[in-house]
Amino acid sequence: SQEEVARLLDGDGGGDVAIAAVNGPRSVVVSGAESAVEAVRATFHDRGSRTKRLRVSHAFHSPLMEPMLAEYTTVAAGVTYRTPTVTAVSTLTGEVLGNGDWTTPTYWIEQVRRPVRFHDALTTVTGPQGAVRLLEIGPDPVLTALAREAGHAAVATLRGGQPEPQAVLTAVADLYVRGADVRWAPLFEGTGARRVDLPTYAFCRERYWLPDHAVAEGGTETGPDGVEARFWDLVERGEVDALAERLGVSGDEALDTLVPALSAWRRQGRRELEQAARRYRVRWRPARLDADPAALPGRWLVATADPAGEDIAAALHQAGAEVDLIPVAATDTRADLADRIRATGHEPTHALVLVPSPGAVLALWQALSDSAPAARLWCATRSAQSVGAGDTPARPDEAAVWGLGRTLALEQPDRWGGLLDLSAHPHADEPQRLARLLAAPGDEDQLALRPTGVLAARLVRDTGASGQPAAPGGQPHSTRFHGTALVTGGTGALGRHIAHWLVDQGIEHVVLVSRRGADAPGAQELRDELSARDADVTLAACDVADRTALAGLLDTHPPTVVVHAAGILDDGLAADLTPERLARVLAAKAGAARHLHELTADRDLDAFVLFSSTAGVTGNAGQAAYSAANAHLDALAQHRRALGLPATSVAWGPWAGDGMAADPVVTTHLARLGIRPLTPDTALDALGRILDDDRTCATVLDADWARFAETTAYARHGSLLRELTAPAQQNARAAQGPEHATAGGGELATALHGRAPAERERFVLAHVRATVAEVLGHSSAAACRGVLGALGGAGVLLGGRGEFAQE
Ligand SMILES: NC(=O)c1ccc[n+]([C@@H]2O[C@H](COP(=O)([O-])OP(=O)(O)OC[C@H]3O[C@@H](n4cnc5c(N)ncnc54)[C@H](OP(=O)(O)O)[C@@H]3O)[C@@H](O)[C@H]2O)c1
Incomplete structure (x- = not known):
């Protein structure tokens, strides 16, 4: 305690050591000449107290600061002071600031020389001042740890080794769940985020929490009582003192260096596992x-x-x-x-x-x-x-x-x-x-x-290059490019991210191709952004389905890297698709890919990347033409490899943000199926790794297969997804009981059997409504009365319920 330390220092005559801070009733910092401080430390260590040597540049708040006070006084006298506009508590007095306290040079001189009364200040803030939540503004969560030790709700804005936006947003979220009033609007300005209504009635046992992304599938943190998980949580948060306590070591300097390194290693490992969990390939x-x-x-x-x-x-x-x-x-x-x-x-x-x-x-x-x-x-x-x-x-x-x-x-x-x-x-x-x-x-x-x-x-x-799941601590990807990258669809939603990513990888000149070229929405801004990063930018208007025009473009701007991300959608059931619509979708994507392949076959390319879609791998109701075009891309990549040419086709699941998957009806539907959008950063990180691993075809998809199996249990599953869905599907059926032992066809028929005609009609109508509700993500059939006529694009999704229609 402060009293014990003071007694010892008084007994020694004080000399050149002093109390520098009182952090808590049983936590005191001593500062001064090294030998004197070591003597104090030894005494307390012998008495069984825990001691820790702090790494600081000077013996702050001790008599050793005195030689600088004269010069400091001169500087402090030259500063213009203003009265604070919010209530402040002084760590010099431990009390609320008096009038004029902060506005005199004397106060600041005292601040240098006298102890920091953090404990008293904290007691004032949380006692008479009534603060219930504390936010630390500083480079590391030092005071947060102290305040938490004292039992207060404290949150740190920044953490060493953690990206700043992540740290600040975590702090905001942390405060919010502790009841703070957060103004969210400025945070989401310009992102397209919007408010959605949540039910105002009782939740009917439905789950509304966001899915937990924190632990990748197959993670190893589910120890019997989460002890390991809590330990690693402390590591990731960089809470050295709490860790020291848990490990039963005291004042261990090695932890100060080790914990940030372990924290970084841990985060990297987590990213690797998450990436590995999203990567798939077709095997025969x-x-x-x-x-x-x-x-x-x-x-x-x-x-x-x-x-x-x-x-x-x-x-x-x-x-x-x-x-x-x-x-x-x-x-x-x-x-x-x-x-x-x-x-x-x-x-x-x-x-x-x-x-x-x-x-x-x-x-x-x-x-x-x-x-x-x-x-x-x-x-x-x-x-x-x-x-x-x-x-x-x-x-x-x-x-x-x-x-x-x-x-x-x-x-x-x-x-x-x-x-x-x-x-x-x-x-x-x-x-x-x-x-x-x-x-x-x-x-x-x-x-x-x-x-x-x-x-x-x-x-x-896809278990990674070595055939083993990626292990924590793997290296970040190392692909580097140089020269000119041609990006078809370069002014589209994904094109913007691709262009920035290519510049990150060392590309000096990006040629962004689309039919509208410089007239495409946002093209000029994109050019400015990339130019500001010292990249040369060409906005080229060219229909890549036009072989001659494309040949001319390739001659004018010979690329070292090709990324083909041009494509169009024209959704609708195959029953209604016309040859012209099919041909248009194929031309922009598959036809253009073939042109790019043929026209660059004799060039020395560092990479030839095709932006394909999971629609080509798994099919997607309502996207027959688009699926066809993407499946062609994957095979073209394999074909090129066999010719000794570079080729990588990535079949992407939906990306978050703008772009082809941005329709809210589609995203809601996908979410219900357990398909989560990929953030652009995650997706591009995956792309880098796929290139590093020299893959020809990869599928990148963030899917919860258990949920997928559960929500599509009505349907006959094709054999392609069997290894991913079968275990989950069996569990789901087992949970539903023996009457649901066979999924899909026949359930409605069985239910209708023996009902009177009039009753059957009502029953079928209820069934239709319930299915519509499910597809649209409504929680009950009543919620979507009348929507059938106004389905628009969602009608396509209903088309995917073939089994249902047949019933
Ligand atoms: N967004 C996703 O979630 C997602 C998921 C899986 C795969 N993908 C694939 O990723 C690529 C980019 O998707 P996105 O979401 O960025 O789509 P987007 O915003 O619609 O961009 C498509 C781009 O392609 C251009 N384009 C279309 N036809 C063209 C043609 N004949 N010649 C030249 N340029 C043409 C468009 O510009 P103009 O109209 O000016 O020509 C536009 O710049 C697509 O190939 C898509 O299939 C996207």
Whole structure:
């Protein structure tokens, strides 16, 4: 205590050591000549007190300060003082400032020489002054720790080693949850953030808390009682004293240096784990087909532009099916094909289409819905997928059929069969193997037939370059570029972030390409921002789907790095898509990518990055054209790699902020599914790592698969996501009880069985309302009465409920 220390100092005659601060009833700082201070320390140490040596530049508040007082007095006398406008408490007196206290040089001289009475000041602030929350404004949370030790609610604005915006925002949030009144408007100004209504009624057991991002999936902090988590929390907060106490060491200087380093290491490790948890890749596993295929049932329509089609039709027939064969050309329309199907005189139960273009597949899909709506469609491509090293897609264009098909599967699962990729060079027994496979696909719907066997596509976590999950403490990514980067879509929402990121990586000249060029909204501001960072900026107006125009641009600005982020959306159900709409979406993204590939093939590029989308990998109801375009990009990257050219295609999940995923209806829907938007910083950090790891294709998505499985339990899940969703889905069903043991089709039918007609209608209406409510994110069916007519873009999402519609 202060008294004990004072007694000791008085006994020694004081000399050149003094009390410098009284921080608490049992916490006193002594300052002065080193040997004298060490003697005091030794005495108290021997008495069993905890002591700690502070690292400071001078013996502040001790007699050793006296030589500087004369000069300090002169300086202090020259300063103009003003009376404070808010109440202040003095650490010199421990009392509220008296009139004139702070405005005299004497006060400040005393401040240098006399002890800091922090404990008294704190007692005054929290006692008579009535403060209930304390905010420390200073470079490190020193006083916060002291105030918390004394049992007060204290928050620090800054923390060594933590980015300032993060530290300040954490402090604001901390104060807010402790009841402080925060003016939020200035914080969100210009960000597009808006208020949303939360229910005013009781919460009906719904969860409204934001999901916890703090711990990446697979984190290791869930010790039995969270002891470890709390320890690391102290490390991250840099709370040295609390740590010292926990570790049972006293006055350990090593902790002062070690804790900030550990804190930085810890944060870096956390980032690595979070990044690893968001990265996925498609892997091909041996398919789990039915072991003993029966005869191929049903009547099959084989629609083909491939000469092998006839052999395949014959093999299906041999396997037991009735077969009709029709030719398909890329120019055939929906009506042409519907007529051709009707002309067979039969209504098929299945269809197999072998045509390379997504346009022809779409036309056939629509024609089947007009002429044979019960038929399940299988689409075959040839060498559009890479099932592993050494198996490269020779025909990346055909991969667009995969993107399209994945979306058709989601929109109308009852009309969907599956996707099948054949080898680049057909073996003699291919037709028979194909027929066997179609007779017994099990529940696989994305397959590749190779000489070595049948493989099935699975989206799996990408465990990083080494094949191991990224470990805490890994190095930050190290990609560096130089020269000129050509960014298509460079004036779009993501283009802005990409351009800044490229400059961060060392690019000196960015060529930002879009059709509107310098006239694009925000283009001039972006140019100014980048120029202010000493980058050369060219805003180029060019339609990248126009090969000649693009060639001219590449000649004028030869790039060292290409980033293709141009693209357009044209959402709507595949049933309503026209060939022109499909072609437009494909041209801006897939067509342009092909041009970029061909026109730069003989150039020495450091990177060729394609901005693809998860819509291409998983499909997305309402985005058949967009899915097709993106799937092409992924295969093109693989194709380029096989040619020895640089290529990286990143299939992004939705990004936060502006851009293609910014529609609030879409984001609400995604949130319900457990898909969280990626912040631009996170996404670009991931991009850097993907380039470092030299990946050809990567999917970056922030998904909560348990939630995804739970909210989509109504639907038949394709085989692609099985490894991610199956465990969670089983849990969800088990939790619902035996009456829900089978998800999807039939539940409504079962519920309707035995009801009177009038009751059925009411029941169906309630079911429709409940589904609409779920899609729109309303908490109850009553909340969306009347919205069906005004659905707009959300109607597309409902289209994704194919299973529901069929029921
Ligand atoms: N935002 C997301 O959440 C997200 C998620 C996954 C993938 N992606 C992909 O990332 C890329 C950028 O997305 P974004 O959100 O930034 O979209 P955005 O804001 O709509 O930007 C798209 C850009 O592409 C340009 N563009 C379109 N067609 C073009 C053409 N034919 N020739 C030249 N430029 C053309 C547009 O400018 P003009 O209209 O002036 O031509 C615009 O600058 C897209 O390829 C998208 O598929 C985005």
